[in-house]
Structures are given as structure tokens and as C-alpha cells.
Amino acid sequence: MANQEAGENPIKSEGDIVTCRKLIRNAAVAAGFGMTDVTRIVTAVSELARNVYVHSGSDGVMRWEILHQPGQIGIHLEFEDYGKGIPDVDQAMEVGFTTAGTMGMGLSGVKRLMDDINIKSEVGVGTTITVEKWGRAK
Amino acid sequence: MDGENSLSVIKLKNILLVTVPDDPGDDIIHELQTKVLHAIEKYQSKGLILDISSVNILDSFFARTISETTQMVALMGGKTVIAGMQPSVAITATELGLHLGKAISTLDVDRALDIFTDNFKLV
Ligand SMILES: Nc1ncnc2c1ncn2[C@@H]1O[C@H](COP(=O)(O)OP(=O)(O)O)[C@@H](O)[C@H]1O
Ligand SMILES: [Mg+2]
Numbered sequence: 287m288a289n290q291e292a293g294e295n296p297i298k299s300e301g302d303i304v305t306c307r308k309l310i311r312n313a314a315v316a317a318g319f320g321m322t323d324v325t326r327i328v329t330a331v332s333e334l335a336r337n338v339y340v341h342s343g344s345d346g347v348m349r350w351e352i353l354h355q356p357g358q359i360g361i362h363l364e365f366e367d368y369g370k371g372i373p374d375v376d377q378a379m380e381v382g383f384t385t386a387g388t389m390g391m392g393l394s395g396v397k398r399l400m401d402d403i404n405i406k407s408e409v410g411v412g413t414t415i416t417v418e419k420w421g422r423a424k
Numbered sequence: 425m426d427g428e429n430s431l432s433v434i435k436l437k438n439i440l441l442v443t444v445p446d447d448p449g450d451d452i453i454h455e456l457q458t459k460v461l462h463a464i465e466k467y468q469s470k471g472l473i474l475d476i477s478s479v480n481i482l483d484s485f486f487a488r489t490i491s492e493t494t495q496m497v498a499l500m501g502g503k504t505v506i507a508g509m510q511p512s513v514a515i516t517a518t519e520l521g522l523h524l525g526k527a528i529s530t531l532d533v534d535r536a537l538d539i540f541t542d543n544f545k546l547v
Contacts, residue, residue: 304449307481311447325480325512329520332483336450381521391484395520 292351318424326399333392342369360420371409439471477508491525507536
């Protein structure tokens with residue numbers, strides 16, 4: 287488990303949201319991310335894993351990888367589901383937009399917390415969201 | 425890394441002290457709301473201190489529950505003070521665009537108790 291630099295975890299139940307958070311917290315801490323970045327990354331994981339569980343209507347998976355660049359460490363995360371898809375991605379990214387009566391702060395918030403976000407979605411096929419965060423290597 | 429993973433609800437004179445574990449799952453967050461409301465009714469509490477000093481993740485789902493709970497406590501005539509939010513959690517919550525409703529925040533539980541005694545004169 288220690289120093290593992292890549293992996294994946296299914297998102298099938300509510301409990302998997304916590305499992306994903308714990309996994310990524312351990313990986314980000316081990317990689318050397320600072321406390322605030324770890325919290326940003328884990329919070330983004332929580333939002334995106336919950337979106338798969340709540341909105342997609344299908345199972346999904348989280349994949350992650352620690353990245354290295356001279357003087358920098360990064361983390362790449364991918365959330366893939368095979369569910370209903372997002373008809374209008376720009377609208378879904380708007381602050382407050384929700385189809386579930388919740389806060390509608392997830393996607394717009396994740397965009398602010400991470401350095402990069404990419405959303406690919408097709409109605410009836412599924413959604414893949416990738417995010418990246420970089421920090422100074424210790 | 426993991427602390428005790430359950431909610432603690434303690435009656436302190438007129439108020440309720442609720443301590444949230446470090447990485448609360450959705451089940452614990454649901455339980456938070458129901459336990460708080462039941463305990464307030466049972467003990468006729470005038471206030472709630474929500475100790476989140478162990479909490480290392482606060483996402484939009486948790487924030488919504490806190491703000492809803494605060495509102496419900498207010499409807500029952502009580503006041504809520506949120507104690508001990510970690511700096512990294514506060515920074516992240518702000519960047520995420522979260523707000524916790526009308527609850528007052530303090531650095532720790534001691535200061536939350538001070539507010540109930542000095543400002544609200546409830547303890
Ligand atoms: N994986 C997904 N599959 C289908 N729809 C999604 C997915 N993720 C997000 N969405 C859509 O985007 C909207 C906005 O998501 P978000 O910003 O996280 O807010 P919230 O989860 O509170 O609705 C959701 O209400 C939903 O309609
Ligand atoms: Mg969401």
C-alpha cells in the first residue's frame with residue numbers, strides 16, 4: 287500500500303466515496319503534497335465520486351496516478367461512469383446548477399480547487415471527468 | 425490516520441456538544457442531523473456546539489447538512505456555534521464556494537462555550 291503511485295477503486299456504493307477519499311488522502315500525503323493541497327484534492331475526489339454515485343445512475347470507477355516533473359509533483363484523477371451522461375456540460379459547470387435539488391457547487395468548485403478539469407460526456411453512454419493538481423516537490 | 429469513526433453527542437447543561445469524526449461518511453452526516461434534532465427535543469437544549477476540529481474534509485454535501493441543521497435548530501429556538509474548523513478545511517470550503525448558513529464559528533470548543541455563557545447567557 288505504501289508508496290503506491292497509481293491505482294483504481296470502484297464507485298458502486300455510498301461507502302466507496304469514503305474509500306476513494308482515504309485512498310487519495312494517503313497517496314497525496316505520501317507524494318508530498320502540502321496539507322491544504324491534500325484537502326483540496328480530497329474534497330474534489332469527494333465531489334466527483336459522489337456525482338458518479340448520485341447522478342450517473344450506474345457504477346463507475348476512480349483511477350489515479352502520481353506524476354513527477356522536475357521540482358514538481360502532481361496527481362491525475364479520472365472518474366468514469368457508464369450512466370446517463372450530462373446533456374449540457376457548460377450548464378452543469380455553472381454555480382448552483384443541479385438536477386438533484388442539492389447545492390450545485392460540485393463541478394464549479396472542483397474547477398477552482400484543481401489546476402485542470404476536463405469533462406467528456408455523452409448522453410446515454412456515460413461521463414469521464416479528469417482533474418489534475420500540481421504542487422512543489424519536497 | 426483514522427480517528428474514532430462515530431458521532432458523539434453530549435448534553436452540557438443547556439446545550440448540546442456534538443463531535444464529528446475526521447472523515448465522516450454520508451451515513452454519519454445523515455445521522456448528525458437526526459441525532460441533533462432528537463437530542464435538542466429530548467433535553468430541551470438551547471444551543472448546539474458542533475465540534476468539527478477533527479474533520480479533515482468538508483464537501484458540499486456536508487456543508488448543506490450543517491447549514492440545514494443550523495436552520496432547523498434555529499426553528500426549534502436554539503443557537504448553533506461551529507467550533508474548530510481546521511485552516512486547510514476553511515480555505516478549501518471558501519474556494520469551493522461553500523457557506524455554512526448563519527452559524528457562528530469559533531477557533532475551538534472553549535471559545536464556543538464562552539459565547540454561550542457571555543454572549544447568549546445560556547449556560
Ligand atoms: N457523473 C455524472 N453523471 C450525470 N450527470 C452528472 C454527473 N456529474 C454531474 N452531473 C450533472 O451536473 C449537475 C451539477 O453537478 P454538481 O455541480 O456536482 O452539483 P450537484 O451534485 O449538487 O447537483 C448535477 O446536478 C447533474 O445533473
Ligand atoms: Mg455534486
